Every structure is written in C-alpha cells, then in structure tokens.
Amino acid sequence: xxxxxELFLGGLTRGSIxxxxxxGYTMVYGxxxxxxxxHGEIYMIxxxxxxxxxxxxxxxxxxxxxxxxxxxxxxxxxxxxxxYTVEKIAYKPLRNAPRLSALISAIGMSLFLQNYVRLAQTPxxxxxxxxxxxxxxxxxxxxxxxxxxxVILITTAVVMVLLTILIKFTNTGKAMRATSQDKTMAMLVGxxxxxxxxxxxxxxxxxxxxxxxxxxxxIGMINFYIGFMVGIKAFVAAVLGGIGSIPGAVLGGFILGWxxxxxxxYVSSDYEDVFAFLFLVLILIFRPAGILGRSGKHEI
Amino acid sequence: xxxxxxKVFFTAIVxxxxxSIMPCTGSAADTIKLGIAGAHSGDLASYGIPSVxxxxxxxKDINAKGGILGSEVVLLVEDDVCKPxxxxxxxxxxxSNGVDIVMGHICSGATxxxxxxxxxxxxxCMSPSATNPPLTQSGEYPNFYRTIASxxxxxxxxxxxxxxxxxxxxxAVLHDKGDYxxxxxxxxxxxxxxxxxAEVVLYEGVTPGAVDYSAVVQKIKHSKADTVIFGGYHPEAxxxxxxxxxxxxxxxxxxxxxxxxxxxxxxxxxxxxGVYATGPxxxxxxxxxxxxxxxxxxxxxxxPGAFFLNAYAATQALLNAIEKAGSTDYNAVSKALKxxxxxxxxxxxxxxxKGDAIGIGFSIYQxxxxxxxxxx
Numbered sequence: 001x002x003x004x005x006e007l008f009l010g011g012l013t014r015g016s017i018x019x020x021x022x023x024g025y026t027m028v029y030g031x032x033x034x035x036x037x038x039h040g041e042i043y044m045i046x047x048x049x050x051x052x053x054x055x056x057x058x059x060x061x062x063x064x065x066x067x068x069x070x071x072x073x074x075x076x077x078x079x080x081x082x083x084y085t086v087e088k089i090a091y092k093p094l095r096n097a098p099r100l101s102a103l104i105s106a107i108g109m110s111l112f113l114q115n116y117v118r119l120a121q122t123p124x125x126x127x128x129x130x131x132x133x134x135x136x137x138x139x140x141x142x143x144x145x146x147x148x149x150x151v152i153l154i155t156t157a158v159v160m161v162l163l164t165i166l167i168k169f170t171n172t173g174k175a176m177r178a179t180s181q182d183k184t185m186a187m188l189v190g191x192x193x194x195x196x197x198x199x200x201x202x203x204x205x206x207x208x209x210x211x212x213x214x215x216x217x218x219i220g221m222i223n224f225y226i227g228f229m230v231g232i233k234a235f236v237a238a239v240l241g242g243i244g245s246i247p248g249a250v251l252g253g254f255i256l257g258w259x260x261x262x263x264x265x266y267v268s269s270d271y272e273d274v275f276a277f278l279f280l281v282l283i284l285i286f287r288p289a290g291i292l293g294r295s296g297k298h299e300i
Numbered sequence: 301x302x303x304x305x306x307k308v309f310f311t312a313i314v315x316x317x318x319x320s321i322m323p324c325t326g327s328a329a330d331t332i333k334l335g336i337a338g339a340h341s342g343d344l345a346s347y348g349i350p351s352v353x354x355x356x357x358x359x360k361d362i363n364a365k366g367g368i369l370g371s372e373v374v375l376l377v378e379d380d381v382c383k384p385x386x387x388x389x390x391x392x393x394x395x396s397n398g399v400d401i402v403m404g405h406i407c408s409g410a411t412x413x414x415x416x417x418x419x420x421x422x423x424x425c426m427s428p429s430a431t432n433p434p435l436t437q438s439g440e441y442p443n444f445y446r447t448i449a450s451x452x453x454x455x456x457x458x459x460x461x462x463x464x465x466x467x468x469x470x471x472a473v474l475h476d477k478g479d480y481x482x483x484x485x486x487x488x489x490x491x492x493x494x495x496x497x498a499e500v501v502l503y504e505g506v507t508p509g510a511v512d513y514s515a516v517v518q519k520i521k522h523s524k525a526d527t528v529i530f531g532g533y534h535p536e537a538x539x540x541x542x543x544x545x546x547x548x549x550x551x552x553x554x555x556x557x558x559x560x561x562x563x564x565x566x567x568x569x570x571x572x573x574g575v576y577a578t579g580p581x582x583x584x585x586x587x588x589x590x591x592x593x594x595x596x597x598x599x600x601x602x603x604p605g606a607f608f609l610n611a612y613a614a615t616q617a618l619l620n621a622i623e624k625a626g627s628t629d630y631n632a633v634s635k636a637l638k639x640x641x642x643x644x645x646x647x648x649x650x651x652x653x654k655g656d657a658i659g660i661g662f663s664i665y666q667x668x669x670x671x672x673x674x675x676x
Contacts, residue, residue, distance in 0.1 A: 003522050010514035127567045143548045220542045221567045229509050264515035270505045
C-alpha cells in the first residue's frame with residue numbers, strides 16, 4: 001500500500017509539472033488555435049533567468065526565501081517579455097496565413113531559442129540550487145514526499161484556480177472568450193484583439209516561468225534542452241485533457257504523470273513512454289476532443 | 301570519394317618513388333591529416349573537448365620537432381554531438397577532406413556508426429573512450445583501436461567491488477538504454493548472476509532526458525536493493541542519485557567512467573558524495589602524464605577533463621605508428637600499431653590483434669569532499 005501511495009504521489013508531482021506547462025499550451029490554443037511549440041523554451045528561459053538571479057543574490061548573501069521570491073518574479077517578468085516578443089515577431093504577421101505556416105513558425109522559434117541559449121549560455125548541464133527549505137512538519141514523511149513536491153502541487157492548484165477566475169469572472173476573461181469564439185465579431189464590439197492575444201501569451205509565459213523555477217529546483221539541474229521533452233509531454237497532457245480547456249490541461253497532466261509512474265512501478269521503466277502514448281491513443285479513440293474538450297468543428 | 305584501389309595504388313607509387321629517390325626521408329612537403337571526431341558540443345561535450353585539446357598539444361609538439369616523416373601534421377576537427385546519425389556525416393566529411401587517420405569518436409554508438417564508413421575506405425580509427433566490447437571483440441572492424449579498456453572489464457571491476465568490498469547482497473542494475481550503458485549493465489547482470497553471493501533484484505532501463513526519475517527511485521527502494529549499479533552517462537546518474545538522496549535512501553551507487561567526470565560532481569553537488577565510479581587507472585605518478593597535464597594547464601588554463609590522457613596516448617600511438625611504418629598506408633600502420641610499443645601518459649602500450657590496448661586498466665574511484673579519489 002505504501003508503495004502504491006509513493007507511486008501515486010510521484011505521479012502526482014510529475015503530473016503537476018506537466019500541468020503547469022500544459023496550461024500555457026492550452027490557453028494559447030484556446031484563443032488563436034495555434035500550438036505554440038516555443039512554449040517549452042519559454043519555460044527553459046525562465047529556469048535560466050532564475051539561475052542567473054540566484055547566483056548573483058547568493059553572492060550578496062540573501063536568505064533563501066527572499067532569493068526564491070525575487071528569482072521567481074524576475075523569471076516571470078523576463079519570460080513574459082519573451083512570450084510577448086515571440087508572439088509579435090513569429091505569430092502576429094502570420095495570423096491570417098494558413099494555420100500550417102504559423103505552426104512551422106512556432107517550431108522554428110523553438111529551435112531558435114534552444115540554440116540561442118546554448119550559444120549565449122552554455123551547452124553543459126548546470127547545477128540548480130534547491131531553494132525550497134525542508135519544512136519541519138514534512139520531516140517524518142520525507143521518504144515519501146519532499147517539501148519541493150508539495151510546493152509544486154500547491155502552486156499548480158493555485159495557478160489553475162487563478163487562471164480559471166481570470167477567464168470566467170473578469171472583463172479581460174470575457175474578452176478572451178469572445179476572441180476565441182470569433183475574432184472579427186469581437187473586434188466589432190470594441191475588443192482590442194491584439195491586446196487580448198498578447199495578454200494570453202504573457203499569462204501563459206508567466207505560468208511557464210513559475211514552472212521553470214520550481215521544476216528546476218526539484219530536479220536540481222538545467223540545460224538548454226530541458227524545455228523540449230517537457231514541452232512535448234505537456235503538449236500531450238493538454239491534448240489528453242482537451243486542448244483549450246484549463247481544468248482539462250491539469251487533469252491531462254495528472255493522468256499522464258500517473259500513467260508513467262504506475263507503468264514504471266508495476267511494469268518496467270523501459271515501457272514508460274510506450275504506456276503513456278498508448279493511453280493517449282486510447283483516450284483519443286473514444287474521446288477525440290480529449291477528456292474535457294468540447295468536440296466541434298475545430299481542426300488543427 | 302576516391303576508390304580504395306586508387307588510394308592504395310597511389311600510395312604504392314608514392315612509396316616506390318620515396319624508396320628509390322629519397323631513401324632516408326619520406327615524401328616531403330605533404331601534410332598528414334589527422335581527423336579528430338567526437339562530441340564537441342551538446343550534453344556530452346565535456347567528454348569530447350579534452351580529446352581535441354590533447355590532440356592539439358601532441359601535434360604542436362611534433363610539428364615543432366619537424367613533423368612526422370618530414371611532413372607537417374594538420375588536424376581536421378569534426379563534431380558528431382555523440383549521435384550515431386550525425387557521426388556518419390562527420391565520417392563522410394572527414395573522408396572527403398582527405399583524412400589519413402582518425403582519432404575518435406568519443407561515444408560508443410557514434411563510433412560504431414562511423415566505423416563502417418572508415419572501414420570501406422581503409423582508414424584506421426582509434427577511440428580514446430568508446431568502451432563498448434563488440435567494437436573490438438566482434439572482429440567486425442579490423443580498422444578500430446582504442447586506448448581504453450572495454451566495458452566488460454569495467455563491469456567485472458564494478459561487480460567485484462560491490463561483492464568483495466561493499467559486501468552487497470541485493471543489487472539493482474539500471475541503464476540508460478544506450479549502446480554503452482545497456483552493454484555495461486548486461487555484463488554486470490550476467491556477472492552477478494554467476495555469483496552465488498548476490499542477486500539482481502531489479503534490472504531496468506530508464507528514459508534519458510525524462511523529467512524526473514521518482515518512480516524508478518521508488519522502485520529501487522521497494523526492491524530493497526543495497527547497491528545500485530548504473531550504466532550510462534552523468535546527466536541521468538546525477539538525477540537518479542539526487543532523487544535517491546532526497547528520499548533519504550542510503551543505497552550505494554556504483555557507476556562507470558561515463559559518470560567519472562567532474563561535471564557529475566558539479567551538478568549533483570553534496571548529493572554526489574560517496575558515489576563510486578570506475579575510470580581509467582590513475583596515472584598521476586607517470587612523468588609523461590604529469591607533463592601532459594601541465595601543458596594543458598599552461599595552454600588552456602584549466603585542469604584537463606575526462607579521457608584527456610587517453611586521447612593524448614591515442615594521438616601519440618597513431619603518429620608513432622605512422623612514423624614507424626614510414627607512411628600512412630593502412631597495412632603498414634596496422635602492423636606498426638600491433639608490434640611497436642610506444643611511451644604514453646598511460647604507460648607503455650601497444651595493441652592486440654583485436655585492437656584493444658595492452659597495458660591499460662580501470663580503477664574504482666569515490667567522490668570524497670567534491671573530488672574523485674581512487675579507492676585502493
């Protein structure tokens with residue numbers, strides 16, 4: 001039973017990692033129906049920014065909590081700026097082009113950012129300090145779940161709730177939903193569509209940056225390539241949950257995390273990815289729009 | 301690409317002239333093109349860059365003394381980022397640039413991919429680090445040599461150490477599914493199974509580059525293993541070790557020379573303490589090794605990285621063989637490699653019929669206060 005619980009919690013943590021990144025994919029897709037492949041790279045840039053800030057602040061001798069907060073804030077701002085710029089440079093000029101062009105542009109942007117960080121920073125793995133202290137109350141359970149894992153779980157839940165509130169209950173959210181339904185009509189009723197799209201990209205990038213800081217702190221190492229694998233898995237999670245749906249992205253992340261964790265625990269880690277993608281195929285056969293997705297006339 | 305016959309014929313004519321007209325020196329004013337291939341960027345660049353530095357240092361010395369057989373040695377450096385699919389391009393590019401002999405590649409998978417191409421063009425290839433056993437033992441690549449002992453020797457040492465010194469009873473064997481890691485893990489597993497003192501309680505491959513390895517770590521814990529033997533490279537090893545230690549597991553961790561790299565210690569930090577890794581035998585008392593390390597420090601300002609001395613020795617062995625053979629002819633150089641001893645930082649070496657170096661071995665190292673220290 002203990003073993004099951006450990007695998008369950010391990011899967012939950014891994015799932016919330018996927019979910020944090022999947023939120024950005026799903027938001028952008030919900031608004032402009034673009035799969036933003038550069039999203040994983042925004043996450044990676046968030047982690048790198050945080051590492052640079054942390055190195056500087058540690059030299060100045062600040063305490064860890066302050067460092068974590070400042071590094072997080074700087075990473076969010078910096079990554080949001082990247083997300084905003086990427087949208088303006090790579091996607092906005094292609095908004096009325098065929099959808100495939102924007103997709104190719106996204107893949108190009110992803111490769112560009114990866115190689116840019118590799119050249120501007122380093123191709124090597126870098127050590128990322130553990131910023132989240134061991135909480136006292138968790139000590140007896142440290143062999144099952146660590147404090148970093150708890151922080152990741154809570155953050156994912158909080159971010160999901162905040163995004164849902166943003167979309168469901170604010171004027172900006174109303175404008176977002178209007179834009180996603182019909183851009184032309186939204187413009188006609190006086191919504192600044194360009195601004196709404198920018199806000200979506202900024203919000204998505206901010207969640208990716210938060211994810212970047214927490215996940216790097218959990219895993220303890222980063223390099224220019226970390227965004228790629230997480231990006232692919234998060235994309236799968238978003239599709240699994242129903243792309244365009246915020247709770248769907250989180251649910252998809254959890255399901256993917258659990259599938260991988262249990263497949264490793266009870267079968268073999270050799271088949272981890274096989275099971276994860278087998279599950280994806282099965283779900284898409286029975287629910288083509290994903291678990292919480294609405295089936296409609298949209299197609300990629 | 302030139303045909304094999306054309307090349308041999310051409311070499312034969314040049315040799316005939318050299319023998320009849322200039323009996324003492326070889327053909328002059330030509331250059332000897334030494335190809336250096338390996339991972340010079342990407343995740344595993346820390347294994348490849350030292351080999352480039354080593355070759356540069358050796359060649360600088362030799363050219364300062366007037367080169368080999370009167371010709372200057374030039375380096376053709378090509379990156380394969382440790383990927384088999386890139387390595388074939390790397391090899392083709394070296395051949396089209398007219399390479400005479402190759403020092404490389406770094407990773408076993410990439411080396412194997414490139415070897416077929418070199419073989420068809422009769423080019424000798426010597427790796428400082430590719431330890432996959434079949435590369436020499438299969439007899440498939442007579443053009444391949446290496447200045448490092450093969451994985452089965454390494455796995456043997458790891459298993460002996462776990463059983464004799466650590467007194468392990470339950471061993472988990474993990475690998476990264478790659479040519480190198482899986483090969484090593486399979487040897488380790490078969491050695492343990494033949495020994496009545498211990499059993500393999502877990503044998504699994506992990507996915508390289510996965511987000512985390514918590515499920516595998518839980519599985520190790522569940523299997524009640526007291527020792528983990530891991531075959532693979534440092535990025536995965538450091539993730540697994542860090543997650544094990546964060547879960548308060550004290551399981552011994554033994555790995556291979558893919559982990560015996562300072563990057564591992566830098567990334568895993570305090571979690572690296574106590575980890576065992578096998579690596580090339582300590583040669584720090586060899587005067588040639590001291591001189592080579594000093595030269596590296598003087599030229600590049602840092603300590604040389606992994607496989608530096610192996611690459612240094614490989615470059616010396618190749619150039620020495622060309623000198624003794626009197627040409628870059630495939631058969632003559634092969635014969636010289638197998639018969640002529642050469643003094644290198646790794647000791648006095650020559651090669652056996654399969655291409656493995658005679659006089660090279662492995663030792664066990666442990667991370668102690670941020671450094672790899674040899675365990676006696």
